[in-house]
Amino acid sequence: MIHCYTGNGKGKTTAALGVAFRASGYGWNTCIIQFMKGSWYTGEIDAVKLIPNIDLVQAGKGFYKILDDKLPPSEHRRAASEALNVIKERIHSGKYSIIVLDEVNVAVSLKLLKVDEILNILKNAPQKTHFILTGRDAPEEFIEIADLVTEMKEIKHPFQEGIQAQEGLDF
Amino acid sequence: MIHCYTGNGKGKTTAALGVAFRASGYGWNTCIIQFMKGSWYTGEIDAVKLIPNIDLVQAGKGFYKILDDKLPPSEHRRAASEALNVIKERIHSGKYSIIVLDEVNVAVSLKLLKVDEILNILKNAPQKTHFILTGRDAPEEFIEIADLVTEMKEIKHPFQEGIQAQEGLDF
Numbered sequence: 001m002i003h004c005y006t007g008n009g010k011g012k013t014t015a016a017l018g019v020a021f022r023a024s025g026y027g028w029n030t031c032i033i034q035f036m037k038g039s040w041y042t043g044e045i046d047a048v049k050l051i052p053n054i055d056l057v058q059a060g061k062g063f064y065k066i067l068d069d070k071l072p073p074s075e076h077r078r079a080a081s082e083a084l085n086v087i088k089e090r091i092h093s094g095k096y097s098i099i100v101l102d103e104v105n106v107a108v109s110l111k112l113l114k115v116d117e118i119l120n121i122l123k124n125a126p127q128k129t130h131f132i133l134t135g136r137d138a139p140e141e142f143i144e145i146a147d148l149v150t151e152m153k154e155i156k157h158p159f160q161e162g163i164q165a166q167e168g169l170d171f
Numbered sequence: 172m173i174h175c176y177t178g179n180g181k182g183k184t185t186a187a188l189g190v191a192f193r194a195s196g197y198g199w200n201t202c203i204i205q206f207m208k209g210s211w212y213t214g215e216i217d218a219v220k221l222i223p224n225i226d227l228v229q230a231g232k233g234f235y236k237i238l239d240d241k242l243p244p245s246e247h248r249r250a251a252s253e254a255l256n257v258i259k260e261r262i263h264s265g266k267y268s269i270i271v272l273d274e275v276n277v278a279v280s281l282k283l284l285k286v287d288e289i290l291n292i293l294k295n296a297p298q299k300t301h302f303i304l305t306g307r308d309a310p311e312e313f314i315e316i317a318d319l320v321t322e323m324k325e326i327k328h329p330f331q332e333g334i335q336a337q338e339g340l341d342f
Contacts, residue, residue, distance in 0.1 A: 001329070001340055005182060006326075007324070009322065010319060010321050011182060011186040011323065014186045014190055015182040015185045015189055017192055017193060018182075018184075018185035018186055018187070018188035018192065019185055019340065021188055021189065021192045021215075021218050022185070022188060022215040022218050023214065024218050025213070025214035025215055025216065025218030025221070026213075041193070042196070042197075043194065043196035043197040044192075044196055045196065047192050047193050047194075047195050048196070049196075050195065050196070050222065051218075098340070130340050143326065143327065146327060148181060148327060148328055149325075149326035149328075150180035150181050150324065150325060150326065151180065151323075151326050152186075152321050152323055152324075153178070153322040153324050154320075155177075155314065155320035155321065156319060156320035157319055157320075158172070158318045158319050169172055169190065169194065169301050
């Protein structure tokens with residue numbers, strides 16, 4: 001089963017976190033693989049540590065360097081290849097029922113990864129592994145392959161009214 | 172701060188669960204008040220038990236009877252009044268930073284509760300209490316009062332293709 005949470009509104013990563021949390025109630029293991037820097041708060045990292053069934057790992061630290069420092073294409077390829085290895089390693093460890101590819105839609109739309117590389121991984125994963133793909137601007141191919149797609153659409157956002165993000169609530 | 176998660180797609184209650192889980196990482200306490208029967212699975216109830224910072228309570232057991240048995244209006248009022256008391260009691264206990272009114276939008280659209288009754292509760296709550304209102308068909312008044320509104324919009328759903336809901340993933 002593949003879920004895709006996309007759209008410009010809040011709640012995509014949060015819903016994935018909710019699924020992981022809920023699945024832990026059934027004793028299922030989830031691995032959350034983060035593609036983008038700064039989308040996670042200390043609070044959620046600490047929360048995840050409370051649940052032994054949830055592992056949180058970073059994919060492609062190199063991506064962050066690329067985004068920050070505009071490194072050359074060769075570095076780009078190295079980072080992508082590292083990230084893909086992290087994903088494959090986790091999938092084939094056999095430990096996880098659910099793999100969350102957090103912000104993978106963004107990594108693809110920024111061309112840090114190719115759609116086909118992710119599609120290949122999804123197609124070659126064990127049938128029993130569930131995936132959640134998050135991030136705005138999901139490519140058409142992910143929407144096509146997903147069983148469930150929800151668009152989180154921003155209707156109203158506090159930043160529109162100049163309110164600062166708030167620790168704990170973390171909208 | 173008031174969040175409202177509405178729309179016909181999956182992820183509303185799940186995102187609220189994610190917020191509660193994340194907030195527990197900051198040591199914040201959350202009370203999730205459920206208005207509708209059957210929207211929660213054993214897995215998430217068990218998951219919530221793993222986190223001492225999250226309490227899960229039912230509001231208005233009477234509602235369930237009303238929906239099932241079509242009880243008379245007097246019973247309806249009694250159930251609503253009980254539910255409102257549960258909410259007020261939890262808010263004014265001073266224990267919680269976040270109160271989730273799960274499926275309250277539906278309870279209001281089914282006329283089990285009046286919009287004004289909930290608005291009054293929100294307006295009279297301590298400033299520091301955050302609320303999350305979930306459920307499809309959020310009334311215009313909730314959208315108006317909320318600081319953040321996300322519409323979870325169904326783009327694709329496995330039931331469209333005849334796949335059954337699955338324990339653990341619980342889409």
